[in-house]
Amino acid sequence: MPVLNEERHLRTAVRHILEQDYAGELEVVIALGPSKDRTDEIAAELVRETASSNRARVHTVPNPTGRTPAALNAAIKASRHPVVVRVDGHGMLSPDYIQTAVRLLDETGAQNVGGIMHAEGENDWEHAVAAAMTSKIGVGNAAFHTGGAAGPAETVYLGVFRRQALEQQGGYNEEFIRAQDWELNFRIREAGGLIWFSPELKVSYRPRPSVRALAKQYKDYGRWRHVVARFHKGSINLRYLAPPTAVAAVAAGLVVGAAVTPWALVVPGGYLAAIVAGSVPAGRGLPLKARAQIPVALATMHMSWGFGFLTSPRSLAKRVIASRRPAVKA
Structure with missing residues (x-):
């Protein structure tokens, strides 16, 4: 579990691990x-509270860089079991998550299995973001957001790995500040391993608590998805091109509408109408205040992701490509 500034959710996330319906250690x-x-104080409390447990103990390792892939590699190195479960500090495992994942590893022969990132909010804004993140207008047809049939996948959310596969590939590439999951799973697949998605696996995810935090998250997603596209030609598809296309079209419509003809404002107006209409089915069952914020969440996600993609520097991709690790076959 890589953590940084997770005081709000860390204790609950760890509790969901310790209370797993799993017979093993x-x-x-x-x-x-x-x-x-x-965060550090809460982690120290968890270490003390579980020190006498015979079944499940918590311990910590330092990650001075704060980078997620470095944290993951440090934690994996400090662990000792043949199955490695990646968990985030704001992710809540369903009660049978580990038991189901271990069964799926055995049944499928996969090197890594994962499931649905089930966004759930705790206030009106977070409810709005969760609705946007689990709707097709928000994230397209991404199975780990919206669900789908079990089967082979390019990558999965978080992941439950065979340790052998992680050690064989040398762990995560620490140059990938984001998208490190995709890059590692690419190497596993390139080496002949299977990545398996199953809707049986579900992790409840707590969305970012503000517009600013959500915008930064999605700008980073877009920036690093462009790095991945440059890193691996052919990995891009229409779903990934939709946000940068929307950003370019809306920006062009606003500029041309202000400088040349108001008819160009039809483009940003059409986008606004589309996200407002799309927010109606996405917000079913939510309070009015939450439903009213869904268009804001959708626009923040789309525009930030697209802006990050369009402004991703080629120099960043060159540095990452230079660090590329070849897949290691058994």
Whole structure:
């Protein structure tokens, strides 16, 4: 579990691990980044509280860089079991998550299995973001957001790995600040391994608590997805091109509408109408205040992702490509 500034959710996330309906032994390894809140203090409390447990103990390792892939590698190195479960500090495992994942590893022969990133909010804004993140107008047809049939996948959310596969590939590439999952799963697949998606696996995810935090998250997603596209030709598809296309079209419509002809404002107006209409089915069952914020969440996700994609520097991709690790076959 890589953590940075996770005081709000860390204790609950760890509790969801310790209470797993799983017969085997568990260990929780938390990689501590340079947090500015009470994350380290809470982690220390969890270590003390589980020190006498015969079944599941928590321990910590340092991650001075704060980078997610470095945290993951440090935690994996400090762990000792043949199955490695990646968990985030704001992710809540369903009660039978580990048991189901271990069964799927055996049944499918996969090297990594994963399931649905089930966004759930705790206030009106987070409910709005969760609705946007689990709707097709928000994220397209991504199975790990919206669900789908079990089967082989390019990548999965978080992941439950065979340790052998992680060690064989040398762990995560630490140059990938984001999209490190995709890159590692690419190497596993390139080496002949199977990545398996199953809707039986579900992790409840807590969305970012503000527009600013959501915008930064999605700008980083777009920026690093362009790095992946440059890293691996042919990995891009229409779903990934939709947000940058929307950003370019809306920006052009606003500029031309202001400088040349108001008819060009039809483009940004059409986009606004589309997200407002799309927010209606996405917000079913939510309070009015949450439903009213879904268009804001959708626009923030689309525009930030597209802006990050369009402004992703080629130099970043060159550095990452230079660090590429070839897939290692058994």
